[in-house]
Amino acid sequence: MSLKCGIVGLPNVGKSTIFNCLSSAKAQAANFPFCTIEPNVGVITVPDERLTKLAEIVHPGRIVPATCEIVDIAGLVKGASKGEGLGNKFLGNIRETDAIIHVLRCFDDDNITHVDGSIDPIRDKEIIDTELQLKDLETIEGRLSRQQKVAAAGNKEAKIEVGVLEAYKEVLEQGKNARVVEFDSKEEQDAARNLFLLTAKPVLYVCNVDEASAKTGNDYSRRVEEVAKAEGAEVLVIAGKTEEDIASLETYEDKQMFLDELGLEESGVNRLIKKAYALLNLETFITAGEMEVKAWTYHKGWKAPQCAGVIHTDFEKGFIRAEVIKYDDYIKYGSEAAVREAGKLGIEGKDYVVQDGDIMHFRFNV
Numbered sequence: 001m002s003l004k005c006g007i008v009g010l011p012n013v014g015k016s017t018i019f020n021c022l023s024s025a026k027a028q029a030a031n032f033p034f035c036t037i038e039p040n041v042g043v044i045t046v047p048d049e050r051l052t053k054l055a056e057i058v059h060p061g062r063i064v065p066a067t068c069e070i071v072d073i074a075g076l077v078k079g080a081s082k083g084e085g086l087g088n089k090f091l092g093n094i095r096e097t098d099a100i101i102h103v104l105r106c107f108d109d110d111n112i113t114h115v116d117g118s119i120d121p122i123r124d125k126e127i128i129d130t131e132l133q134l135k136d137l138e139t140i141e142g143r144l145s146r147q148q149k150v151a152a153a154g155n156k157e158a159k160i161e162v163g164v165l166e167a168y169k170e171v172l173e174q175g176k177n178a179r180v181v182e183f184d185s186k187e188e189q190d191a192a193r194n195l196f197l198l199t200a201k202p203v204l205y206v207c208n209v210d211e212a213s214a215k216t217g218n219d220y221s222r223r224v225e226e227v228a229k230a231e232g233a234e235v236l237v238i239a240g241k242t243e244e245d246i247a248s249l250e251t252y253e254d255k256q257m258f259l260d261e262l263g264l265e266e267s268g269v270n271r272l273i274k275k276a277y278a279l280l281n282l283e284t285f286i287t288a289g290e291m292e293v294k295a296w297t298y299h300k301g302w303k304a305p306q307c308a309g310v311i312h313t314d315f316e317k318g319f320i321r322a323e324v325i326k327y328d329d330y331i332k333y334g335s336e337a338a339v340r341e342a343g344k345l346g347i348e349g350k351d352y353v354v355q356d357g358d359i360m361h362f363r364f365n366v
Helices: 015-022 049-058 087-095 121-152 156-173 186-193 219-231 240-248 252-262 268-279 304-311 313-317 327-333 336-341
Strands: 004-008 040-045 062-064 067-072 099-105 203-208 234-238 282-288 292-299 319-325 346-348 359-364
Touching (some): 004 087, 015 040, 015 203, 015 268, 049 282, 049 292, 049 327, 099 121, 099 268, 121 156, 121 219, 156 186, 219 234, 234 268, 304 313, 304 319, 304 359, 313 319, 319 327
Parallel strands (some): 004 067, 203 234, 282 359
Antiparallel strands (some): 040 067, 282 292, 319 346, 319 359
């Protein structure tokens, strides 16, 4: 299961700097708009301390963490929905992602020009929102006229889609994002998902601040937090240039020392990856053996057979049962054998809802 997040924002807000910290695929970070012409893609690992602790017990041949794909998308300007700047390319790239990491400039620096001449993260946010909303409206209006004709001929699915399109059209014309609309029936939800609207994607706002504001944020980031709260969206404060300095350090100890000096428990990059992962309602189950300790990604709420299918479709087809050890129990007792002896190994059937951090062993027959 792949997770793809797009990093977006106006030119010179720090997108490529943050991307550089996230990925070994180095985007060019330069002080002029559109230095990222083609989207840079990096596959990055999801930090999970549980894998390391399990490996200390199991001594596997390798550790395989969960991964996600980060796409650094070319800067957007006013008029992108009509093809200004790199608009069409930008909007095509973002349509292919599962979630949006929206970087907002929340720092002052006379040496780095702003495309609109001043620092105002709320204005910047609204520019991008407007461009994406206009593109979504264009998509909806084109489809609505066609589906209305099909619905008039008595097609039930078209009638459902027309209702969905009209609901989206109403909120977008009010300057709101499609993600504020919720649908009750599965048919409506499926129709909505199949539209692939840009503003329906979940979003995480990243406030790129100066080093002094890395721990507590600043007035700019607090304004973003207020607006995001009204939207029901999450905000992460991160000092991009500081993260770049941390990423350049070679040893884990040096990085921890740097973080301690800043009063931070964890790097902003780690927090960003974890939030991006959670943004899509994703969790991790683990398999642990002599060959490898491996994290597997699944959607929260999935049952045991669906999770078995993440490993191999045959596991789901021939599912018999799942043997489940809770992570805390594995750590407490120190081995699978000791867990069994303590009576803490669960035997679960098809209706078991997998929990984050479950250590799973699937029994199947094909």
